[in-house]
Amino acid sequence: MNTYTYRxxxxxxLLPSLAGRGRGVGLFLLLTLWSCSHVDVPTYxxxxxxxxxxxxxxxxxxxxxxSYNYSYAYEEGSVTFYAQITGLPVDYDRTFRLEVFGEDxxxxxxxxxxxxxxxxxxxxGGTYELHxxxxxxxxxxxxxxxxxxxxxxxxxxxxxxxxxENHQAFTVIVKNYLxxxxxxxxxxxxxxxxxxxxxxxxxxxxxxxxxQFMIEHLGLIDFNIRSSMGAIPAYDEETNTISASYAVQLxxxxxxxLREYNATHATPLTDEYGELVTF
Numbered sequence: 001m002n003t004y005t006y007r008x009x010x011x012x013x014l015l016p017s018l019a020g021r022g023r024g025v026g027l028f029l030l031l032t033l034w035s036c037s038h039v040d041v042p043t044y045x046x047x048x049x050x051x052x053x054x055x056x057x058x059x060x061x062x063x064x065x066x067s068y069n070y071s072y073a074y075e076e077g078s079v080t081f082y083a084q085i086t087g088l089p090v091d092y093d094r095t096f097r098l099e100v101f102g103e104d105x106x107x108x109x110x111x112x113x114x115x116x117x118x119x120x121x122x123x124x125g126g127t128y129e130l131h132x133x134x135x136x137x138x139x140x141x142x143x144x145x146x147x148x149x150x151x152x153x154x155x156x157x158x159x160x161x162x163x164x165e166n167h168q169a170f171t172v173i174v175k176n177y178l179x180x181x182x183x184x185x186x187x188x189x190x191x192x193x194x195x196x197x198x199x200x201x202x203x204x205x206x207x208x209x210x211x212q213f214m215i216e217h218l219g220l221i222d223f224n225i226r227s228s229m230g231a232i233p234a235y236d237e238e239t240n241t242i243s244a245s246y247a248v249q250l251x252x253x254x255x256x257x258l259r260e261y262n263a264t265h266a267t268p269l270t271d272e273y274g275e276l277v278t279f
Contacts, residue, residue, distance in 0.1 A: 049087035051096060051160035052167035053153070058082055058127055065171040070134040070143065071178035072221065074212040074269075076113070077132060079172055081152075083117065084125030086164060094119045097155040098130065101169075104148035108174060111136040134176075134212070143176035150174060180206050181222050195227035202247040203254065203279055207271035210279075217257045218250055254279045 055066040060082075068079050083096070095116040100109050113131035120126075130152065142148070153169040154160055162168045182188075184206045187196045200206065202225065203214065215221055224241040226232060234246035242250065258279055262268040269277040 049085050049160055050163050051083055051085055051154050052125075052163035053081055053083045053098075053170060054167050055079070055081050055170045055172075062166060065173050067147075067173040067175060068132060069178070070111075070132070070137060070174065070176040071208075071212060073132075073134050073216040074209060075133055075135055075216065077134070077216065078129040079132070081128055081130055081170055082125065083119065083128060085119065085160070089122050089124050092121050094159050096157065096160055098152045099155045100150050100152055102149060102151040102171075104143075104174065105150050107138055107142050107148065108132070108150045110138060137176070140176075143174050145177075148174040178208055178211060180208075180211070183224060195229070197225045197227070197244060197247070199223075199225060201225070202251045207273060207275070207277065209269065209271040210277050213257070213261075213269065213277065214254060217254060220250075251279055 054060075054062045056063040066079060068077065070077070095118050097114075097116060098112075100112055111132045111134070113133065115131070117128050149171065151169045151171050154162060156162075181199060183196070184199045187198050203210070220240070220242070222240065224239065225247045226241050226243055228243045228245040232243050234249075235242050258269060258277065271277050
């Protein structure tokens with residue numbers, strides 16, 4: 001803790017002003033100043049910079065946990081987290097890394113991408129993505145029946161100390177299960193005039209691998225497809241519904257993603273039944 005003694009400042013700037021006032025007032029103030037002449041004022045130690053990390057919101061709301069489902073990405077997905085220093089910004093980039101610990105860390109650690117996170121020069125923090133790769137799970141059966149739990153903290157370095165209380169680590173609940181949407185092959189009957197289509201009409205036969213690949217690229221889970229008749233939005237977030245015309249665009253997007261995947265991998269994308277994935 002740094003302290004700052006300001007007795008000489010009081011004498012220099014305040015005492016002369018007493019001369020022109022009444023003797024009684026001046027004496028009273030003089031005694032008061034001398035009796036309280038030393039005050040310890042806390043200041044930041046600029047030699048120490050702590051790095052706060054959390055999951056929640058950029059505004060600083062901290063969630064107790066966040067979740068990650070390996071089944072929602074065929075290869076790599078991410079968890080969003082936030083970081084902010086407690087000290088002063090500097091005129092150069094600073095990097096930090098995270099390390100995983102906790103009860104299921106041995107199973108999760110191989111899936112975590114090893115990467116540097118950068119706090120740019122002049123900045124005090126930012127929004128970051130922690131990447132995990134489903135294909136690197138030691139076993140595909142992990143977390144399919146019971147959720148796992150791990151924590152992440154800043155790896156010690158010369159740049160940063162651990163953050164303040166409740167900002168030293170964050171917890172991720174890990175899962176690995178995926179259910180076939182009820183509307184993949186058929187849609188339930190309705191008592192209105194709105195027409196919905198099964199997902200298979202645009203994306204073909206279901207497989208776990210195909211659905212994972214779609215989620216990874218589209219970011220949509222258990223969505224509905226509605227007829228484009230009438231003025232409807234391409235995507236209605238409240239009902240998780242896309243229009244039929246937008247479904248065509250997403251089908252084309254998945255076809256491009258599949259071509260790119262097959263061109264950059266030795267083996268074309270193949271599902272759990274040994275069949276080539278198509279759209």
